[in-house]
Amino acid sequence: MKSSVGYLIDRFLKLKEERSAYVIAHYYQRPEVQDVADFVGDSYSMALAARETPCETILVAGVDFMAETAVILCPEKTVLTPEPDATCPMANDITARDILKYRERYPDSIVVCYVNTPAEVKAVSDVCCTSSNAAKIIEKMPPEARIFFVPDHHLGHNIGHRLNRSIDLYRSCCPTHEEVRTGGLLELKQRYPAAKILVHPECRPEVVDVADFAGSTRAIIEYAEASEADSFIIGTECGILHPLQKANPRKEFILATKDLICPNMKSITLEKMIYSLEHMETRVMVEESVRLKARIALERMIEYAT
Numbered sequence: 593m594k595s596s597v598g599y600l601i602d603r604f605l606k607l608k609e610e611r612s613a614y615v616i617a618h619y620y621q622r623p624e625v626q627d628v629a630d631f632v633g634d635s636y637s638m639a640l641a642a643r644e645t646p647c648e649t650i651l652v653a654g655v656d657f658m659a660e661t662a663v664i665l666c667p668e669k670t671v672l673t674p675e676p677d678a679t680c681p682m683a684n685d686i687t688a689r690d691i692l693k694y695r696e697r698y699p700d701s702i703v704v705c706y707v708n709t710p711a712e713v714k715a716v717s718d719v720c721c722t723s724s725n726a727a728k729i730i731e732k733m734p735p736e737a738r739i740f741f742v743p744d745h746h747l748g749h750n751i752g753h754r755l756n757r758s759i760d761l762y763r764s765c766c767p768t769h770e771e772v773r774t775g776g777l778l779e780l781k782q783r784y785p786a787a788k789i790l791v792h793p794e795c796r797p798e799v800v801d802v803a804d805f806a807g808s809t810r811a812i813i814e815y816a817e818a819s820e821a822d823s824f825i826i827g828t829e830c831g832i833l834h835p836l837q838k839a840n841p842r843k844e845f846i847l848a849t850k851d852l853i854c855p856n857m858k859s860i861t862l863e864k865m866i867y868s869l870e871h872m873e874t875r876v877m878v879e880e881s882v883r884l885k886a887r888i889a890l891e892r893m894i895e896y897a898t
């Protein structure tokens with residue numbers, strides 16, 4: 593007999609075909625949401641997937657800045673979110689005003705904004721980045737340039753440390769990745785001495801220091817696939833366990849702490865995705881003057897990252 597999730601999946605897939613919709617999901621989504629998506633990836637590859645699909649309707653299973661990014665890059669497409677309240681608290685910690693104030697003080701500086709920002713912040717930044725390309729982009733900045741990195745001070749610090757470059761940092765961070773502590777990691781390492789520690793660069797610098805690898809969600813998956821190790825301690829949101837386990841059925845993945853849950857990412861469900869396609873709601877909009885400026889920062893990121 594088919595489970596209720598099975599029925600929801602069938603209903604969703606039928607609607608997706610009827611609407612000719614393209615579904616893009618982040619690795620932090622629930623397993624059943626990832627399984628019905630046409631594309632699952634990190635925030636950078638989600639942006640590229642939105643640009644590349646010929647479909648006119650895109651449903652984004654991710655938080656609001658991910659859907660906004662698709663709108664900024666593809667204004668001709670209808671971008672839908674199944675949950676307009678799914679947001680990123682770190683992205684909401686910074687405003688365009690914070691950047692303009694900094695610019696008044698340092699008019700020649702370069703503002704690099706993490707993709708986890710509202711469109712209005714991207715619109716007053718010079719270049720955007722994601723965790724997969726932040727180092728590459730900052731490396732391309734003139735060595736004498738003063739750089740302001742917003743809003744994640746852990747990511748900014750971790751990149752600056754790796755590149756041996758001083759960067760001005762805005763003070764915000766991801767409440768989910770803050771939960772990863774070196775104490776917990778080292779305890780797990782004692783229990784699983786052969787395990788490699790893989791973490792997201794949104795983690796605290798001391799956590800990144802004890803890790804074997806720090807990278808974007810996609811880079812973590814690629815590392816685990818390529819590695820000869822057969823067990824891994826994972827310092828990023830729990831949704832990543834699904835693609836990790838799917839791609840590596842014989843390997844063991846241990847979550848660094850049970851608190852690695854992003855409630856906003858998890859607020860998206862199959863039921864909400866069905867409603868979204870049934871009613872073609874909620875359409876994500878970005879005011880045109882903001883979109884045009886934000887697009888410059890995003891297109892620059894793609895240019896520098898490739």
Ligand code: 13P
Pocket residue numbers: 633634635636708722723724766792794807808809810
């Ligand atoms: P990635 O770009 O690595 O997928 O990260 C997005 C994010 O929100 C991490 O918390």
Ligand code: SF4
Pocket residue numbers: 655679680681682683708766767768769794829854856857
């Ligand atoms: Fe934002 Fe953290 Fe959730 Fe990523 S995991 S969306 S940075 S709150």
